[in-house]
Amino acid sequence: MHARLIHRFNYSYSQPVLLGPHRFCLRPRPHGFQRLIDFKLEISPEPSQLYELMAAGGDTITRARFLQETEAFQVVATSEVETFTPPLIEACLDESMLQLPLAIGRLNPDLMSNLQGWLPNGQHDAAAVDLAQEALTGSDGSCLSFLQQLIEIIQDRVKYTQRHQGPAWPAGRTLKERIGSCRDLAMLMIECCRSLGLPARFVSGYHLVEPKPDRYDLHAWTEVYLQGAGWRGFDASGQGAVDDRYIPVVTSSKSDLTAAVSGTFSGPTGVQSSLSWEIEAELLSPAARH
DSSP states (O other): OEEEEEEEEEEEEEEEEEEEEEEEOOSOOOSSSEEEEEEEEEEESOOSEEEEEEOTTSOEEEEEEOOSEEEEEEEEEEEEEEEOOOOOGGGTOOGGGGSSSOOGGGSOGGGGGGSOOSSTTSOOOHHHHHHHHHHHHTSOSSHHHHHHHHHHHHHHHSEEOOOOSSOOOOHHHHHHHTEEOHHHHHHHHHHHHHHTTOOEEEEEEEEOOSSOOSSOOOEEEEEEEETTTEEEEEETTTTEEOOTTEEEEEEESSGGGGOSEEEEEEOSTTOOEEEEEEEEEEEOOGGGOO
16 A cells, blocks of 8 residues: 555644643654655744654654744644555464463563553553453464454453543553543553563554545554564454554554654643644555655
């Protein structure tokens, strides 16, 4: 799939404010099963300092600092990407993936941050552990059978809904509420996978669904590390295994590090802020490629 995306953010303030440091996770991932053809980030007011850095997960993020006061803050990210269909997972898996749970000591140490639970000392949420055990019992013990069963149970127990405000909920709350956004379901799946020794991480990006919706939104899903196949995406709020219509932007072992725009501002007491945003997406033919 070849696509162009324009993601706009418009912040307004009731009185002039001074913008603090900001962090932008808007550049689509240029590796894996995706090629970044072009990317442009426009920011107003113009930052006094703007630079890119490679995050711990290997993705490129942008940082900015500002000096002048403003009553408006605009961010526009324009991306052109090409995505590819990965090889079948079944054809790539190592034999060690045929039986769960996995022995953590056999994993690459680089993956350890993607195995910790969300509780303070890295323990796993008891509700997620129970759900993972239920999915494992209902499968043949192989990782793919487990993942399929887990997604089916999550979709049966939790009603998907859009929620634009607030961080991702922990697994226990999502199961208790029986409702959740894509990021809540992604976190639930992550916690379940990690409890069985499957490294898992949070992904923020775009899903260009068919038919085209009235309004596109940022989407979140899970990537699971499967030995022999590497990081592969699974969408607990959608179709399961992801395809080439998913465009990953940023990944992290912690969901709060994937926010598209994060930062602070300071101003007079009682100053009010508001945000509007929109995402445009267009599928391009090969002839339109830059």
